[in-house]
Amino acid sequence: MYLRKTQRRNRDGSVVRYLQLANNRRVGGTTQAEVLVNLGREDNLDVDALRRLIASINRYLGDADDVCAPLGAETGPLSVDSARPVGAIWLLDGLWRMLEIDKALAGVLGTRRFRTDVERVIFALVANRAIAPSSKLAAADWVTHTVAIPGLDGMDEDQAYRAMDLLVSADTQGEVSRAVFFSAANLLNLEVDLIFFDTTSTYFERDGEAETDGKGGGGLRRFGHSKDHRRDLPQIVIGLAVTREGIPVRVWVWPGNTSDMTVIEQVKDDLRDWRLGRVVTVTDSGFSSRENMAYLQRAGGHYICGVKMREGSGQAAEALSRQGRYQQVRDNLRVKEVKLASDPGRRWIICHNPVEAERDKTRRDAQLEAIGQELERIAAARAADLNKAQAKAARQGKQRVSAKPADAVHRRAECALRDHPSLGRWLKQHPSTGRLSSDGAKVKAEANLDGKYLIATSDPDLTPEDVALGYKNLLEAEAAFRTMKTTLDLRPVYHRLDERITAHVLLCWLALLLIRVAERRTGHSWRTINRELSRIHEVTLAGPAGRLTQTTTLTPAQAQLFKDCGIAPPPKMSGLQPTE
Structure with missing residues (x-):
């Protein structure tokens, strides 16, 4: 960022010079100057106001400079108007533009003009899904009051739903998916x-x-x-x-x-x-x-x-x-x-995983052991109930003992074991007695498939x-x-x-695309990337000399994440607005 002079020659031969605050940005393979603020004609420039702004910035940075302070002028204290997280959003926006998703959306939306920037609203919804998933009403509030979205000061719920409807109408025949895929394929090889x-x-x-x-x-x-x-x-x-x-x-x-x-x-x-x-x-x-x-x-x-x-x-x-x-x-x-x-x-490939085979055997053995213990418990309980019934009949002088009431209870226990979602597969029921036992043939057949897939x-x-x-x-x-x-x-x-349902899935897909690219380029999970970059804030300072937006200093880890993704970090200072 620097002060830039431009000049214009009048018809009478006089030269008028202008002062601008500019910043160099790399676009493609060339560097282009971007004008941030026009400070006006050089001969009409309020030099004292510019010095007050410089002094305010130096005071915030802890580098007081008496030379810049105007003599006999009170610059006044700086106040913090807002502080919003910007790091993770800045990275996603850089990937969004790098993959040319913004151009793909502009191409399928055509020449239609809208009161709000539909592409920015769609990006905001995608960023919300990746960083802090919430409803569309909460997402509109998140964009307006919580975070800093480049190129979008705020939005409401109606704008969010309108953008979703346009996204679905544009992707009726897969145009958005096609454009996004080929942009990503060419860029990421x-x-x-x-x-x-x-x-x-x-x-x-x-x-x-x-x-x-x-x-x-x-x-x-x-x-x-x-x-x-x-x-x-x-x-x-x-x-x-x-x-x-x-x-x-x-x-x-x-x-x-x-x-x-x-x-x-x-x-x-x-x-x-x-x-x-x-x-x-x-x-x-x-x-x-x-x-x-x-x-x-x-x-x-x-x-x-x-x-x-x-x-x-x-x-x-x-x-x-x-x-x-x-x-x-x-x-x-x-x-x-x-x-x-x-x-x-057709060709048939049999795959065998020895580790998975041992895991399958261990799991099956544990289930068979549990089945054996349960069958033994049911048999022991049935025998105990029968003995009690026989003793009671003997005391009453009866010759025959009815085991039906007790047996019905144990049959219910066997039915529950047979219908168990994981243990029932290893059991067979004998047609003559109705009793359960382990199915040895099925156990042997499953053992031959341990760790295999076809x-x-x-x-x-x-x-x-x-x-x-x-x-x-x-x-x-x-x-x-x-x-x-x-x-x-x-x-x-x-x-x-149905249109909103489809749009919801499309937004999740675009968010997944961005975070997968970030994970692939950095070697870190998105959870780690999001946590680290969300600590970067965009702070807006205000004072008698004007307003200025400044980004908190990046740590080496944060700078490395931007470097790995090939995205320029957010500028140190931007949005300079001198007091009129």
């Missing part, structure tokens, strides 16, 4: 040969489903299989595609009763329109129907998918029964490729190691969902209109 796709669900704090349009359509809020274990509440299904680096590239929203098997065609078609070239789609076993796999192979595409091993699939059983040597990939991963004559178009792929070029490691990277999609549901507070959702 993303590898998009593998696309990882998964779905999750999130619920609403409402009792009923959405109203339909009377024709069997409309309404995202539907009851369905809840992955949040909230079947009592309506929900939506969310699909997310991420790269192998964990960068989310697109998000989808479907009604809550949508089955995973029915969405692959739409995902494939939407990504095909982006013309990404050769793409291998990675999914889990919930999408592994023959129809879905055949659709993923259209237009030269390929897939890597998990295969369910415990549901009686003939091909899975045949693949697991094949002999062969495992190849050591890592300390905790071995792979073996087998081929089936019944399905020559993968099928249509790609003829990938090595078994690449297939196995590619499938393991599907955890990136699961990690993205965890971040959306915890850090970004995706759930619960309180919106009623």
Whole structure:
């Protein structure tokens, strides 16, 4: 930041000079001067007012300078008008502009003009979701009174909802997602040969489903299989595609009763329109129907998918029964490729994790021990009750003893054990007596699957190691969902209109994109980045000479975070407003 002189030559040959407060900013590969304040003509400049401002600044910095103080003038004390956190928001705004999300939004919104800057309002909602997730009313108050958003002094709830509606209308055909993806891919050099796709669900704090349009359509809020274990509440299904680096590239929203098997065609078609070239789609076993796999192979595409091993699939059983040597990939991963004559178009990769195998065995042994103890307790209690009944009958002189009342109690205990969510799978009920015992055949069958998972792929070029490691990277999609549901507070959702529901998910997706880029570049979790940078405040000082905005001094750790992300830190001083 510096004082800059400019001049203008009049027709009569006289020269008029002007004084400006300027700052150099790097735009692309060039440096451009940005004028912060025009101080006016040099011959009309109030030098004493400028000296008073300099003295006020020096006093705040602790560097008193008597030379700058005007003789016989009282500069007066400085007062702090406001102090707002700016560090984390400044980093997110820098990433937002670096990824050219602002240009992408401007491109899809077109030439329409609005009374407020819609792009700034959308960014403010995204920043709120990443830093302090809250409702749209609370977010408007947060932007207006709590934090400093570059280019936005404040907003209200109506402006927030208006921006959300415009975001959804602009992304009707995925224009925003497409523009954001290609900006991020070009800048971050993303590898998009593998696309990882998964779905999750999130619920609403409402009792009923959405109203339909009377024709069997409309309404995202539907009851369905809840992955949040909230079947009592309506929900939506969310699909997310991420790269192998964990960068989310697109998000989808479907009604809550949508089955995973029915969405692959739409995902494939939407990504095909982006013309990404050769793409291998990675999914889990919930999408592994023959129809879905055949659709993923259209237009030269390929897939890597998990295969369910415990549901009686003939091909899975045949693949697991094949002999062969495992190849050591890592300390905790071995792979073996087998081929089936019944399905020559697919490759089958058996993966074995010794650590996970030992964990499965330990867990199963503990459950079998608990089952044995419970069955022994029930048998002992039944025998004790029968002995009591026999003793009572003997005292009464009865010849026969009825064990039905006591036996009914013990049968209820056995039924509760049989229906136990984790222990019941190891039990079988004998048809003749109705008694329970451990199912040795099932225990043996499960022991053969300890630490194993089965993968099928249509790609003829990938090595078994690449297939196995590619499938393991599907955890990136699961990690993205965890971040959306915890850090970004995706759930619960309180919106009623479908457009607002979709906009809420889009805002969470954009926030996830920014924090994933920040985590990838710094090597720190977003929780750590947010905590460290939120300590940077923008302080507005006021005095007789004018107003000035100053940023607190950065610590080495804070400066390093900005450097790692390639974002210039906030300026030390800005917003100079001399008193008229």
